[in-house]
Amino acid sequence: MLRVHFTAEDLARVRVSSGPDPMWEILLSLHVLRQRDGAPVFGQWRQEVRGRLAPEARWLMQLAPPVGYSPDFLTPTAGCGVDDGIDAVLSTPAHQLRTDLDQLGAQQRLDPRTHLLATGDTGALDELGEALRGYYDAALAPVWDDVRGVCDADRAVRARQFLDGGCERLLEDLHPTITWRSPVLHIGYRFPERDVHLGGKGLVLVPSYFCWGKPIMLRDADRPPVLVYPVERDLHISNGNPRTLEALLGRTRAAALEVIAGGCTTTELARRLGISPASASAHATVLREAGLAVTQRHRNTVLHTASRLGVELLT
Structure with a gap:
């Protein structure tokens, strides 16, 4: 169970991201790519993407395992474009890279390139930027209009919930695993026991197409609080046929x-x-x-x- 504690100031600073976040969609689609869940939604997408990924994508898969911890620096922002998002990743201070990759190294073996990345090596950072851009172009750009359309529709639903019932209605209806018991948001579904105190920083809600099964938050409490949640969607992603x-x-x-x-x-x-x-x-x-x-x-x-x-x- 994850418990997110709100103050009155936090409730006043809750907002919904203006659209899908490319960096979160990159991370979560890497998870989806290596899993079997959600076959009616992602089955065809997986098949098509696996056939056109460059070898560099394997490094991204090692950095973003589908189970356990994925480094927080891979998702630095909420709601920016892909170019700005990649720039933000590459601008991560060396001490944050080291901290995040040490956590990753505690659960799996790191390859030499990842060890270089943990030191802030410019060559490794350049390779990471190229891998992120290549993956986005191959895996997400062809379906981005669908991803954005579904997230835009979800955002409109959230706006109506807020107008009808305020911030508390918005929070309690985000996802079946979420329960609002003022002033704490309880998020279940295999979360380890953890309490997050927002402390007046507010919370950004990010609708995501590739978030599957449960909402997700950053592990690092010092970063701006973000809650990424699965959107409700039709059980398909565009396959080129008329919708x-x-x-x-x-x-x-x-x-x-x-x-x-x-x-x-x-x-x-x-x-x-x-x-x-x-x-x-x-x-x-x-x-x-x-x-x-x-x-x-x-x-x-x-x-x-x-x-x-x-x-x-x-x-």
């Missing part, structure tokens, strides 16, 4: 609804879809008139969000 939502709405409009579910302006919608602002506005209008989206004006900004019907359609 039901695309068949119903058309590819661009279905993608527009997925983006709108996370909340966006017309300009952001156009940028995400790679279309003109005029076309983005037209798609948002059709979705709004169909009852799938809601548009609100705040000062000089127009914000689009999914309606309850739109969220239900996505999920």
Whole structure:
């Protein structure tokens, strides 16, 4: 059982990440790749990815074992892009690298390259950056639109939970293994006995596609508190066939609804879809008139969000 202790200040500082975190998805997909669980969700993805991974991915698998401890420095941020995330990993101070890899070494044998990494060796860090980028390009980039769409839809659901029941409703409905007994969040499912006191730092909630079975937190209590939790999803990941939502709405409009579910302006919608602002506005209008989206004006900004019907359609 993991117990996360909140103060009133912590409750005021709970937030949901703006989208899936590439570094967490890299780490957790490495776990999924070496497991057999979730075959209806990940089976085809595993088969396709294993056929195109570069040899450098084997080092990442050693650094991120599916059972036990994975180094915290591999997931340094919440919600940034892949380039910034990799830069943050490579900027990890040498003492943190050494501390994390000493913990990893306590449960498994480390190869010579990992020992070099623990000293902050620049050559080993460069190799790690290339391995992370290569793995993302091979394993995650082809399915990233699906991952982002599902996490955006989950974020819209969390926003409605917060509006309907406040922060406590948001926390208690995150996952079946989670129980909220104010002021402590209890997280079960094979966690060792541990208490985490947030101490006013708040908590970032990160929805994740590749988080499977249970939520996860960093081991190091000195790092910013993050709770990564599995999203609810259809039992598939895109395999190149037309999806039901695309068949119903058309590819661009279905993608527009997925983006709108996370909340966006017309300009952001156009940028995400790679279309003109005029076309983005037209798609948002059709979705709004169909009852799938809601548009609100705040000062000089127009914000689009999914309606309850739109969220239900996505999920």
